[in-house]
Amino acid sequence: MVQKAFSQLPKAHKWAVISLASIVLILALFPSDRASASRNTEAALLEIGKRYELPISTENLSTEHENELSDELEWKTFQVKRGDTLAKIFARAGLSARDTYNVSSAGDLAKKLLKIRPGQLVSLQLDEHGEFAGLGYAYSNTETLLIKPNQEGKLVSSVDEKTVDTRLNYAQGEINSSFWNAGVKAHLSESQIMSLAAIFGWDIDFALEIRQGDNFNVVFEEKYIDGEFVEYGDIVSAEFTNGGNTFTAIRYSDGNYYTPEGRSMRKSFLRAPVSFKYISSSFTKRRFHPVQKRWKAHRGVDYAANRGTPVMAAGDGKVIRSSYDKYNGNHVFIQHGEKYVTKYLHFTKRNVKVGQTVKQGDVIGTVGSTGLASGPHLHYEFLVDGVHRNPRTVSLPKALPIAKKERDAFELVAKEQLELLSNSKRIMLAMN
Incomplete structure (x- = not known):
């Protein structure tokens, strides 16, 4: 029977079967060749740009799935279109409004169907009479909502969770033209490039301080399901050399980043509270005012940006003024504690009120040109004990260290991550 089936295969398929059988036989007879082939395969997989897989896996993040979208009845899959609702998808499948109601009422988990988004997939199962027999909705890479009738015919919902294998990879890059281009060349995703800038953003001004020859080294997570890549995870450790100074960040289990000594990378204040194009006016004791046409001190920094660009609170504090006048x-x-005050001028609109408590990074307004302003920009001032200081050069309060009770555990994590960063450098040198 096998011989007959083989004889009916196309010629190209016969050669594929013969080749595969030969490889299996060789690997079985010559284990040393098998090991050599495996090593050659691993080496070939590593030679992809400047991004390399580390021989390390972390613990699985979710439990083994228990249910499968498999049954004797056929499943039909519908892609969610713009403006789609569950009722519209059911109508396309020939199901009634009553079916939609029954499925939507199948427990709290069924409420996830209210959040279907364009591009997602909804699978429906119909019986031989065209009646509803099951639904599957993959609302994430790892989780699928299943709704099916139980033995009594009542619709019940459950979630199928797939096992996620998290692996560690790394990337390295050197800045020649821009940090963004270097990140792309190192095969980092857009979100990874932005995350890297956010991690070191308290120490490095990525708009003005990046120089040719600066470099970075990043260890990050990649997530796989059934051997297939699904998404990137967090950056777990990174180094960035800027102007000859090297900064190192280690991610701890609390989700925050620290220096190897355990001091938080998150400083008390942001250097720049807005994403800007360029500095149109710097802090100076003497500047010719573009509107008033006279020389006067400029006690802040003007960040030119598009109208409507969000402006963030530079640090945690309390709003002591939110108003409008013809100048500002x-x-x-x-107000940030007793010692510091930050001022933000020329908003298009304000998002906060007097007395409101804000956290670092909260959007407090948007860039505009109200008051005495020649164009859209943020005028930002930084006061220490009532005295104006240059926001770009003032010494900021040191970051808080990791909690004492976490010190020993963090030191173990930091040691491991520093070794990974060191190993990635050695591998890079060997590959070059």
Whole structure:
């Protein structure tokens, strides 16, 4: 029977079967060749740009799935279109409004169907009479909502979770033209490039301080399901050399990043509270005002940016002024403890009120040109004990260290991550 089936195969398929059988036989007879082939395969897989897989896996993040979308009845899959609702998808499948109601009422988990988004997939199962027999909705890479009738015919919902294998990879890059281009060349995703800038953003001004020859080294997670890549995870450790100074960040189990000594990478204040194009006016004791046409001190920094660009609170604090006048336009002042005050001028609109408590990174307004302003920009001032200081050069409060009770555990993590960063450098040198 096998011989007959083989004889009916196309010629190209016969050669494929013969080749595969030969490889299996050789590997079985010559284990040393098998090991050599395996090593050659691993080496070939590693030679992909400047991004290399580390021989390390972390623990699985979810439990083994128990249910499968498999049954004797056929499943039909529908892609969610713009403006789609569950009712519209059911109508396309020939199901009634009553079916839609029954499925939507199949427990709290069924409420996830209210959040279907364009591009997602909804699978429906119909019986031989065209009646509803099951639904599958993959709302994430690892989780699928299943709704099916139980033995009594009542619809019940459950979630199928697939096992995720998390592996560690790394990337390295050197800046020649821009940090963004270097990140792309190192095969980092857009979100990874932005995450890397956010991690070191308290120490490095990525708009103005990046120089040719600066370099970075990053260890990050990649997630796989059944051997297939599904998404990137977190950056677990990274180094960035800027202007000859090297900064190192280690991610701890609390989700925050610390220096190897255990001091938080997150500083008390952001250097720049807005994503800007360039600095149009710097902090100076003497500047010719573009509107008033006279020389006067400029006690802050002007960040030119598009109208409507979000402006963030530079640090945690309390809003002590949120108002409008003909000089400052829409403006917000924030008190940070007893010693520091930050001021934000010329907003298009203000998002906070007097007395409101804000956290670092909260959007407090948007860039505009209200008041005495020649164009859209943020005028930002930084006061220490009532005295204006240059926001770009003032010494900021040191970051808080990791909690004492976490010190020993963190030191073990830091040691491991520093070894990974060191190993990635050695591998890079060997590959070159």
